[in-house]
Amino acid sequence: MAMQLYSYFRSSASYRVRIALAIKGLDYEYVPVHLLNNEQLKPPFADISANKLVPLLQDGEHLIAQSLAIIEYLDETHPQPSLLPGDALARARVRGLALDIACEIHPIDNLRVLRYLVHEMKVNEEDKNRWYRHWVESGLEVVEQQLAGSPLTGRFCHGDAPTLADVVLVPQIFNAQRMDCRLEHVPTVMRVFGECMQLEAFSGTQPSACPDAS
């Protein structure tokens, strides 16, 4: 039985999992959850999701939450092509890059955080956008520094095959572009982004290619 992926076309965490599934050539059913319509907060999705967040992967009777946990699961259960290098130090570098985005940029600009800023903190649209761009621009600078400063960087973030780091980086760039973030200061990041987008696994799963794109 094919897996089911609960996804929203613009969710960058969902996009990460779509890329990973595509790299591994795994078939799945796409189940849209419309975040702006709050479908994540209502049944049927809310009945099966503890954190009320997409992505959520259903594999048989099992539900797996959190995009990075899902991707590690896919990498362990379908090892080829691997999304992590074989060496422990290299794996730490790749995971560290991924977490510099997945922990230090993405959650702070997540929909529910932006909503809290606007509705509870009464932050205006301009300040909200400034907040968004600040975390993207400063966070990507951290990634740039690591990519530009290391001989381990290759065609992709780590060597010449895509890894978890690229899988997390590309969706963040889509968000950055949509929100008109500055990107001139991260040339290595953008070079890697360009390399990734030449691959069908990245381009064919982008937001505009999703069944629920609007």
Place this chain on the structure above:
Amino acid sequence: MAMQLYSYFRSSASYRVRIALAIKGLDYEYVPVHLLNNEQLKPPFADISANKLVPLLQDGEHLIAQSLAIIEYLDETHPQPSLLPGDALARARVRGLALDIACEIHPIDNLRVLRYLVHEMKVNEEDKNRWYRHWVESGLEVVEQQLAGSPLTGRFCHGDAPTLADVVLVPQIFNAQRMDCRLEHVPTVMRVFGECMQLEAFSGTQPSACPDAS
């Protein structure tokens, strides 16, 4: 040569790594980085850290950033006792719980985010504290729901030995208590916290036991 851990006593991400090192019985040199004095932003630390965040682990000539990447590295290089179960689905559950804290609670309440709220968004102290508590209290409810609702929960978050999930949970509870967050609504979380604190690996590495505690 012993490893070096760049840490701050109150940094909950540093505390995660201190627990993991203690569970594995690994010796290390504690290098304090005083966050409130901005030592993370100045040399010598800023010269070796791309993201200007603690923890940072030095193993020989190698630097490893991001607490979860560090802990996975320690688990791969020093497998016993393991911080992840053997089965892929169980590993996904443990990683998912850890990420529900490490991505959905902790970064939003991080020092640099709180500083941005106060200095750039001109948020007052009361609203800042309300923000802090909101993400802790709602985020821990997500963890509670998963722990209380699963037969896989044991003495600890997953079974009867501590895992990555407990390693991430306990420091978050320390933060919650310090900020007077509500915790009555997460009884299973607090039961597990109590179990963990009976272990020297958790109690002996807590903030007040650190060399730089003040």
